[in-house]
Structures are given as structure tokens and as C-alpha cells.
Amino acid sequence: xxxxxxxxxxxxxxxxxxxxxxxxxxxxxxxxxxxxxxxxxxxxxxxxxxxxxxxxxxxxxxxxxxxxxxxxxxxxxxxxxxxxxxxxxxxxxxxxxxxxxxxxxxxxxxxxxxxxxxxxxxxxxxxxxxxxxxxxxxxxxxxxxxxxxxxxxxxxxxxxxxxxxxxxxxxxxxxxxxxxxxxxxxxxxxxxxxxxxxxxxxxxxxxxxxxxxxxxxxxxxxxxxxxxxxxxxxxxxxxxxxxxxxxxxxxxxxxxxxxxxxxxxxxxxxxxxxxxxxxxxxxxxxxxxxxxxxxxxxxxxxxxxxxxxxxxxxxxxxxxxxxxxxxxxxxxxxxxxxxxxxxxxxxxxxxxxxxxxxxxxxxxxxxxxxxxxxxxxxxxxxxxxxxxxxxxxxxxxxxxxxxxxxxx
Amino acid sequence: xxxxxxxxxxxxxxxxxxxxxxxxxxxxxxxxxxxxxxxxxxxxxxxxxxxxxxxxxxxxxxxxxxxxxxxxxxxxxxxxxxxxxxxxxxxxxxxxxxxxxxxxxxxxxxxxxxxxxxxxxxxxxxxxxxxxxxxxxxxxxxxxxxxxxxxxxxxxxxxxxxxxxxxxxxxxxxxxxxxxxxxxxxxxxxxxxxxxxxxxxxxxxxxxxxxxxxxxxxxxxxxxxxxxxxxxxxxxxxxxx
Numbered sequence: 298x299x300x301x302x303x304x305x306x307x308x309x310x311x312x313x314x315x316x317x318x319x320x321x322x323x324x325x326x327x328x329x330x331x332x333x334x335x336x337x338x339x340x341x342x343x344x345x346x347x348x349x350x351x352x353x354x355x356x357x358x359x360x361x362x363x364x365x366x367x368x369x370x371x372x373x374x375x376x377x378x379x380x381x382x383x384x385x386x387x388x389x390x391x392x393x394x395x396x397x398x399x400x401x402x403x404x405x406x407x408x409x410x411x412x413x414x415x416x417x418x419x420x421x422x423x424x425x426x427x428x429x430x431x432x433x434x435x436x437x438x439x440x441x442x443x444x445x446x447x448x449x450x451x452x453x454x455x456x457x458x459x460x461x462x463x464x465x466x467x468x469x470x471x472x473x474x475x476x477x478x479x480x481x482x483x484x485x486x487x488x489x490x491x492x493x494x495x496x497x498x499x500x501x502x503x504x505x506x507x508x509x510x511x512x513x514x515x516x517x518x519x520x521x522x523x524x525x526x527x528x529x530x531x532x533x534x535x536x537x538x539x540x541x542x543x544x545x546x547x548x549x550x551x552x553x554x555x556x557x558x559x560x561x562x563x564x565x566x567x568x569x570x571x572x573x574x575x576x577x578x579x580x581x582x583x584x585x586x587x588x589x590x591x592x593x594x595x596x597x598x599x600x601x602x603x604x605x606x607x608x609x610x611x612x613x614x615x616x617x618x619x620x621x622x623x624x625x626x627x628x629x630x631x632x633x634x635x636x637x638x639x640x641x642x643x644x645x646x647x648x649x650x651x652x653x654x655x656x657x658x659x660x661x662x663x664x665x666x667x668x669x670x671x672x673x674x675x676x677x678x679x680x681x682x683x684x685x686x687x688x689x690x691x692x693x694x695x696x697x698x699x700x701x702x703x704x705x
Numbered sequence: 706x707x708x709x710x711x712x713x714x715x716x717x718x719x720x721x722x723x724x725x726x727x728x729x730x731x732x733x734x735x736x737x738x739x740x741x742x743x744x745x746x747x748x749x750x751x752x753x754x755x756x757x758x759x760x761x762x763x764x765x766x767x768x769x770x771x772x773x774x775x776x777x778x779x780x781x782x783x784x785x786x787x788x789x790x791x792x793x794x795x796x797x798x799x800x801x802x803x804x805x806x807x808x809x810x811x812x813x814x815x816x817x818x819x820x821x822x823x824x825x826x827x828x829x830x831x832x833x834x835x836x837x838x839x840x841x842x843x844x845x846x847x848x849x850x851x852x853x854x855x856x857x858x859x860x861x862x863x864x865x866x867x868x869x870x871x872x873x874x875x876x877x878x879x880x881x882x883x884x885x886x887x888x889x890x891x892x893x894x895x896x897x898x899x900x901x902x903x904x905x906x907x908x909x910x911x912x913x914x915x916x917x918x919x920x921x922x923x924x925x926x927x928x929x930x931x932x933x934x935x936x937x938x939x940x941x942x943x944x945x946x
Contacts, residue, residue: 306821313809615805618766619819619866620794622787699766702805 307633310605311640321601322641324594325678329645330652332587332674333666337653339580341664346576350569356397356532357430358539360384360525360546363561379559382507382520384549388527388542389426395538397530400427401507401522405514409503410475411463418459419502420476422510423526430528431490438470438485441506449508454485456500476503479513535564591678594641595685602634602689613693614701623694630693634686635679642678646671711778713874713905714740714763719772721758732758734928735772740907742873745900747916748909750925757878759925760909764797764876765789777873794822798867800908802879804859806851806866812838813847816866823870837865841895857888864895868904875899877908881915893918 311318362380382401389399400423407420425440427433435454445452453476460469469483490499511517529538539562546560606613613626621629650666657664721733733755740746750756761767762774765781766789773782777796781789793799806815816834825833838844841861851859860880867875877896881889897918900906908919916922917936924932 309810611805612807615801615807616818616822617790618764618793618799618801618805620790620822620870622790622822624787625790625822699761702801 303628303632304636306629307636310633311636317601318637321598321637322644324597325638325641326645326648328587328590328594329642329674329678330649331590333646333649333671334653334656335583335587336670337664337666338656338662339576339583340667341662343576344665345663346572350565356529356535357565358527358529358535358542359563360527360542361561363559379550380522380525382522384546385522385525387549388545391545392538392541395529395534395541397528398426398429400424400430400526402427402526403507403510403523405510407477407514409459409463411472414463416459416462420510420514421502421504422507423504424507427504427526430526433490434488435485436488440485446506446508449506449512451479451481451509452484452505453481454487454504455483456487456502457489458498458501459503460486477514481505535566539564591681595681598634598637598682599685599689602630602686606630606689606693610696610701610704613696614698614704617698618702627690627694630690631683631686634690635682638678638682639675642675645678646675711742712739712775713742713777714738715775717773719762719769719774721762721767722770731928736930738923738930740905742905743903744921745897745906745919747919747922748907748925749911749916749922754925755928756909756925760876760878763907764799765792794819795870796873798870798872798875800863800867800875800877800880802882804851804863806859806862808852809850811848811850812843812854812862815862816869819866819870833869837869840868841865856884857891860884860892861895873905875904875906877906879909881910889915
């Protein structure tokens, strides 16, 4: 029998009992839909994460003050202020081969007021280097001057969200806003950055010179910094830069050989790979669930095919009497099982794609429907059908035509 | 022996013993029989006489325990399952008591089925199936499913299906068993007509008046061939027309 003929015969046989055929397919439909949807959601999350990581910059290194062994008690990370402003200056001065820019960063929450408008936002003390590290252009106005950074001048750059909240459509540059109780001139507006890697609004920020934040808002004379944001000259130089920073900081902090670091350098590539690992674990988990449902679907098909073979014993006898070989019968039932799985798979793809769209819209998730995954899933479903149909088909092909013809 | 009188069936000391657990049940105990081309043979005998076993062996549905059976000159006694399926498809046409058509499948497609297994192309298949259905007088019922056909028409479709491969031998197992007497006469007349055209027909029946339409009657009893008589008959009897 030709493949074409076998296909036609199979579809006719399945069409004769639509309810049973659709119930048999249900398992495969759900399994394939689950695979398509989970993969689409997983891929979407991955793509979004990758995009956000890339936006943050793969050249980025972040140094935090680390744990310090104080009289035998190990304090937690950041408990002791071991990182100081001069560390930042030293890195910028001495590691010019690999390091593009170094910015001290400290943050504080605070209310900002302009006219009748007020807004709670994040105050960030840093230097112009931060704009380089974050690759964050100024949309309007100017950056800080060296003098302003040194003298803790009452100037700031505002993010677009802050501008919208305080000024509406008005031009903010040159206006004076109140940051907590300090009057502060807006010297520039930052370009729109959008949502950050963890969903926060990056434009909801007021940047001011690091000295301004520390001396005037926080009110401390200490030179300890919360973190250093450093960007390497290229992503290839990240590892070199990390090693050099490590060596330089150890030297500056007078750490003996063998003593642990009193700071902590992280690069985004590491964070990225850690997140990727988590994603892979999640994908593996979802994939396992999908695989199990595929197996359950295949068992459903095997079950129906077994019933079908028994029910159609006489038909098998007729076919054999008029010249069908065991192989012909085997192929016929295999194709039927495969057709069940393939049709179920096609419906499953449709259902999965639809569900993915709905989930994407309702939950505002980024989803990526990949045609390759759908085709691959269909092929796997078809193969599951063949595996599921093999035993029933083998039984059919081994029937004795005399017995089969006599079967009531 | 010329081609015209060649034996379509030649059974030599044919025996079949079934094994049921530890008990051996002899169903056929050494039968020798020759059916020549163009004969129409009625096979009679009570149930358990061995006639069904004989027919299964002739139809290549089963293999003999001992002895030899040749169908259209080919020794089929030791053939594999696959080889026997091919012989069935090419050489033998089957007509069963219960018609054995595929339900919810048109007459045309039922008749095409044997050709499907011989890998005949679609267009040729259809041409030959239509010709076979026209030959049994159902040229206007091509698209009807068995449920929409009378018993006699269904049996004609079954006969067309048996004829479509151009077999050497037509085997009919109680072909009128499910039909009323008027329809039986019609179907039997069709067999006679096909036989007149040169087709060898072997039919199993337990009705003497059906058997009387054949040219030869063989009878089985207890696994043996007990009688074999050729009958001269006047084919122009009015009720056979």
C-alpha cells in the first residue's frame, strides 16, 4: 500500500469514530499545547533577560565593600565601610589600560518638590563617570562639572519620570527643585532608559554629585562608598580588569597574602550565567512535565489503538484475505496512530499558541513563539504516536486471517 | 495437458491436523483432488467434515500439515505468510457468506481494496473497479455504501471485489447463505455467467439445489473426500436465466 493510500485509509478509519478519535487525541493535544506554551514563555523570559542584561552592559563590574574579619567575628557583606572614594580614584588613575570609567554610587530615598508637585524618588550620588558606565546620555542640559563634584554643589540631573511628575510638559532645565530640604538646580534631563532588569523604573531617579548626596543629604563626612560601578573597555577585558582591580584594592587595603578580600567584585556575565542556570533548571523542569504529559498522551493513543484493533478484527481478516500482508496491516495501524498523534499535535500547537498569546497579554509577559519548536514538537508527537501504535499494530499484523474472518 | 485443461487446484494427499493443547484433532485426513480450469465445483458436507479446512488450504489462508497443494500450478503448501498473502491477492478471489464488505466505505472503494494491496495506481485502480462493478451489474451504484445496498447487491459488490484482480480461481463460502431464495438464484446465475466466461469457481454450500447448478459436486465427510460426481445439466433451464 502506498503512503498516500495508507494516510487516506487512516483518516477514514479515524473519522468513522470521531468521539473516540478526539478523546484519544486529547492527551496529545494537551501535551503539545503545554510544551509550546511553556517553551514560548520560557524563551520570552530568557530573551527579555538577555536584552536587559545587554542594556546594562556586559562590560560592567560592580564592587561592593565585603565582609571583614573583626576580632574573630565575620560581619556580613557591606557591614563595614571598607571601600572609599580614593579607591575609585586610584582605579581610574592606575588601570587605564582596561578600565573605561569608575563611578562611586550611593543611594538614598527622598522626596523631591517643585511648586505644588512632589514625588518620592531615588536619590543617587555619583559622578559623571556613571553616565559613561551606564552609557546613559543626557537628553537636555549638561553633566556635572569637576568643580561641582568636588564642592558638593547643589545641582542635579533628573530622570524622565521625575521630570513628568514634577514638571509635566514644562522644561525642567534651570529650575530649582527641593530635594528633601535642600534647594537644588536641575542642570540636565537624562535620556529615557525604560524598565530595568528587575522591573524597576530606571527613569525614576535624581542624580547628584556623590559629595552632594553624602555631605548635604545623608550628612556624613565619611569617604566610604556603597559601591563602585566600573566598566571595562570591552567585554574581552572584563576578566583582566577584574583581576587588576582585585590586586589594586588588596594592595590599597593592606591585605596580607592569603587573607580574604574585604570587598566583592561581581561582573554581569557571572550574574547573567547564574540567571541562565536558573532559567535552564526551570526549563528542564517544565520540559520534564511536558514530556510526562506526552507519555500520558501516547498511552491514551496506545489504549485506543488496542481497542480499535480488537473491534476491527474482521476488517483485518478481510484485508488479509484479499491480499494484505502482515506488513500492510502493520503500516495501516501505525499510520493511524501517527495520524492521531499528528492531528492531535496540530491542534495542540494551535491551542498552545493561542494560550501563549492570552497569557502574554493578560500577564504582560514577553513570549516568543518559535515555529521551530512547534515543528519539533509535532515531530516528537508523531514519533510518540508511532511508538504508542507499534504494539497494537503488531498485534493486528499477526492475526490469523481465518480466525479474524470468523470473529464476531 | 494443455493450458486450457490445466489444473487450477491440485491437492495431493492433503492433510491438516489442529493442535488443541495436548490433543491433536485431525480435520483433513489425506485428500487428493484436481479442479481443472473452467470447472464450477460445489463442495458439500456437514460441519466438521473438513470442507472448510480444505477451502482454507485452497485459499492459502492456512498451510497443510502434510501433503501438497498447488494453486494455478504453484506449490503453496510451504509458502510463508507474506508469500501466501501475495498468492491470495493475485490468484484467488474470495466471496464470503456474510459479504464481508468494509462498512461506511463506498462500493467502488471496497472493490478497489485488493488493488490497493497490489500497488496499482489510483487511476488504473478506479478504471478496473468500475469495470468489475459494471460486470456484476452495479455500474450505477459506485458511491453507495454497503448500508444502502440490498443483500444481493452487497454480495455482487463482494463478487466484483473478488473479480477485480483478474483471479484464476473464485472461492465462494456459502455465497447464498444470507440471501433469500430469489436473490440466491440471481447471485448463482452470476456465478454461472462468470464460469461460462471461463472462470474457475469453487463454492461451498449445504443446499443441494444450489449445488445442482454446478458442473461437479464433491462431498466431504470426517476429513475424507467421499464423493466426486460430474453432472450434465441443461443450463438453459428457465429459472436459471
